[in-house]
Amino acid sequence: MRPTRLLTLVALTLAVAATPIAAQQPAPDAAHRAAVQRLLQVTRVREMTEGNIETMLAAQLRQMPQLAPYAGVLRDFYREQMDWKVLEPEFMRVYLEVFTEPEVRELIVFYETPLGQKMLTKLPALMAKSNELSTRRLQAAMPQLMERMQAAMQGGVVPGTPPKPDSTRPPTS
Template sequence: MKVLKLGFFLFSLSISQFAVSDADSEREAEILLTSMGMEEAMTQTMSQMVDFQLQQNPTLAPFKSVIIKFFAKHMSWASLKSEFVKIYSEAFSAKELREINEFYATETGRKTIQLMPSLSAQGGQIGADRVQENIGELQAMIKAESERLQKLSVQ
């Protein structure tokens, strides 16, 4: 019986250590997301999504306030924060998140946070430009594959 109690105690202790780790990771993830300016980024993204939707479908313009309300409910930082904290705290240990947070607290880290959206957008533009420059090749490849598949379906 003592062995069973000791086993249960050790099991409980190991679970509580994981719970502390998870709580530490979640706390560090919240710090990271705050330092990354996720609330502001989500607000800006939400606004851009609404503008994009209205640009793609101008008939929705009279419903702009409804769309904003919908996005505020389902895409706002308040509605998504816990899920972001979860994915970051599952991807990184509390120690790793502390190290990331320490970096972002430096001048270089703050500069990284500030420049990352622009650098990512520039990288995306490079990719889009490259595809556009070579779109003819893609179209030819698709045409050749379509013809190949068509010949196979006839046989």
């Protein structure tokens, strides 16, 4: 199980949960809950979550090797925080808030298809490539950002932005 797949599902869930539409939906009933439970099974969220712990730990230790003596503490912490018994009610709540029962049922139908399963398999690679693209673009544009930040700190005109209108002159018509 790849961490990117789990992070993608979580990110998509959280992004959609932040919309005002989610707050306007009626309270979920038993059928809605059962549908969300089935969607979580079809999308293998539990397996991805559980399989993600060692991957997250390995990545963190690669980034910060000085934490190696504390790998056991980190592993225990991740297991505690990522335990399905803790996460499942939170995932359920978010999915219930974000998706109506008919939407959940449509998602189940899609994810049970070969294309839906392929999407689950390919989405981590797609997200990783998208993240790499964004990172490269931002890194390449960093000199522009630094130039703009320096100009802003010095109170000057910020390159690449339109000048502010002169408030002492009356507007021209």
